[in-house]
Amino acid sequence: MNAADLRLPVDVPSTALFTDRYELTMLQGALRSGTAGRRSVFEVFTRRLPEGRRYGVVAGTGRVLDAVENFRFDDGVLDFLAQQRIVDEPTLAWLADYRFRGDIWGYPEGEVYFPGSPVLRVEGTFAEAVLLETVILSILNHDSAVAAAASRMAVAAGERPLIEMGARRTHELAAVAASRAAFVGGFSSTSDLAAGFRYNIPTVGTSAHAFTLLHDSERDAFTAQVDSLGGGTTLLVDTFDVTEAVAMAVEVAGPGLGAVRIDSGDLLLLAHRVRRQLDDLGAKETKIVVTSDLDEYAIASLAAAPVDAYGVGTQLVTGSGHPTCSMVYKLVARADDTGPDAPLRPVAKKSMGGKTSHGGRKWAARRPDGCGVAEAEVVGTGEVPAELADRQLLVELVRGGEVVGREPLAAARERHVAARAGLPMSATQLSRGEPVLPTEYL
Numbered sequence: 371m372n373a374a375d376l377r378l379p380v381d382v383p384s385t386a387l388f389t390d391r392y393e394l395t396m397l398q399g400a401l402r403s404g405t406a407g408r409r410s411v412f413e414v415f416t417r418r419l420p421e422g423r424r425y426g427v428v429a430g431t432g433r434v435l436d437a438v439e440n441f442r443f444d445d446g447v448l449d450f451l452a453q454q455r456i457v458d459e460p461t462l463a464w465l466a467d468y469r470f471r472g473d474i475w476g477y478p479e480g481e482v483y484f485p486g487s488p489v490l491r492v493e494g495t496f497a498e499a500v501l502l503e504t505v506i507l508s509i510l511n512h513d514s515a516v517a518a519a520a521s522r523m524a525v526a527a528g529e530r531p532l533i534e535m536g537a538r539r540t541h542e543l544a545a546v547a548a549s550r551a552a553f554v555g556g557f558s559s560t561s562d563l564a565a566g567f568r569y570n571i572p573t574v575g576t577s578a579h580a581f582t583l584l585h586d587s588e589r590d591a592f593t594a595q596v597d598s599l600g601g602g603t604t605l606l607v608d609t610f611d612v613t614e615a616v617a618m619a620v621e622v623a624g625p626g627l628g629a630v631r632i633d634s635g636d637l638l639l640l641a642h643r644v645r646r647q648l649d650d651l652g653a654k655e656t657k658i659v660v661t662s663d664l665d666e667y668a669i670a671s672l673a674a675a676p677v678d679a680y681g682v683g684t685q686l687v688t689g690s691g692h693p694t695c696s697m698v699y700k701l702v703a704r705a706d707d708t709g710p711d712a713p714l715r716p717v718a719k720k721s722m723g724g725k726t727s728h729g730g731r732k733w734a735a736r737r738p739d740g741c742g743v744a745e746a747e748v749v750g751t752g753e754v755p756a757e758l759a760d761r762q763l764l765v766e767l768v769r770g771g772e773v774v775g776r777e778p779l780a781a782a783r784e785r786h787v788a789a790r791a792g793l794p795m796s797a798t799q800l801s802r803g804e805p806v807l808p809t810e811y812l
Contacts, residue, residue, distance in 0.1 A: 388508060389501065389503070397457070408705045408706070410499050410704040411702050413492075413702045414507065415489055416483075417696070419695075421692075426482060427514055428489055429514045433547065441505070473770065477763050477765075479777070480789065484806075506699060507699050515692055518555065520551065520554070523664075526667075526800060530678060530679055532556065532681075539683050545562055546562060548687040553569070555786060582609040589618055604629040605622075607644070620653045625656070626655070627653055629658065630648070635662075638671065657679065659678060702731060732750065734763045735748045735762045737758060743792065744794065749812070752812075793807070
């Protein structure tokens with residue numbers, strides 16, 4: 371069995387309590403007023419990208435589908451809601467039979483997005499769709515933030531592989547999600563075994579400074595590791611003196627030593643010195659892995675250094691300074707009655723302070739210029755212009771409550787590379803800038 375197909379539940383009775391109380395109190399009020407059954411359309415979007423970012427990355431879609439499938443109010447959850455008097459008896463009875471039976475469309479995972487992009491569209495009755503708001507936003511805001519950071523780091527790294535090493539810097543469940551999102555954004559492996567088990571992401575790891583300090587000498591530590599893991603292992607060489615450690619590493623493992631890892635100090639200077647030393651010792655194929663609080667800027671600064679791989683932790687799992695994408699979940703259309711064929715009409719909040727939104731059930735397309743490079747994100751309601759018909763971005767994810775859009779994680783990773791390549795070249799600049807594509811509304 372492929373572990374990626376397990377879709378293991380998180381350590382709670384269901385995803386139904388990954389929500390805010392007011393989702394349930396709104397449900398109760400709508401049931402009482404008779405509006406709960408009105409056909410409704412909610413959309414997920416962000417009004418702006420994090421400051422200085424040029425594009426966003428959609429990640430977490432697969433986890434959203436799992437969460438929707440597992441959104442069930444079982445006896446334990448219902449007992450909690452009753453004991454806390456969060457909702458009344460009629461609402462509890464309604465929740466007992468809850469299943470999302472609507473439709474969900476969205477940007478496929480790995481796609482890029484811009485301000486106003488309808489990243490996800492949820493259609494169903496108001497009652498069944500409103501309950502999903504918090505869990506959907508929780509997943510998409512976190513995973514997309516990590517994937518965006520990962521994408522920037524992947525651009526900075528070029529062809530050099532990136533290792534996700536952030537499990538110890540975030541919540542244990544968030545660490546697994548972060549590893550998944552990082553893989554979508556361009557990382558090639560993870561140190562987190564739970565992520566490897568659940569999502570079939572390659573795992574890596576050898577030893578920490580504690581292993582060296584445990585032994586009576588650095589030589590003893592290197593010998594023990596090579597005896598255990600073989601000469602192709604990666605030896606950590608900055609516990610004491612880097613130069614002495616590199617010489618000892620090659621002496622113990624031989625010139626076929628797999629790699630050395632540097633976790634502190636002036637990485638640029640050390641990488642050059644270590645490369646020269648390895649070459650002089652005949653270990654010309656031994657690789658150099660660097661870690662130590664890297665972000666996309668630090669990775670870019672090492673572009674000219676003889677570094678073969680990067681390990682990134684804190685800055686990755688915290689979105690490199692932007693741990694959320696500020697996505698929102700807004701009602702954009704609803705029917706005037708509960709009839710299944712009642713026409714939808716646009717609705718939108720009117721607000722000061724930049725919190726306005728555009729009403730109506732939307733489509734989205736990316737318009738290319740004459741050279742095939744994207745020049746605008748076009749978002750509209752109604753008919754899709756003929757010239758954009760084959761450029762639409764939303765795909766069907768859930769139909770009538772059944773998931774139809776699940777795909778292998780590798781597909782999202784490959785899609786992101788293609789989507790990023792279709793943007794103007796300035797999209798990959800690490801300097802601060804505006805979104806690389808304007809959003810046009812039709």
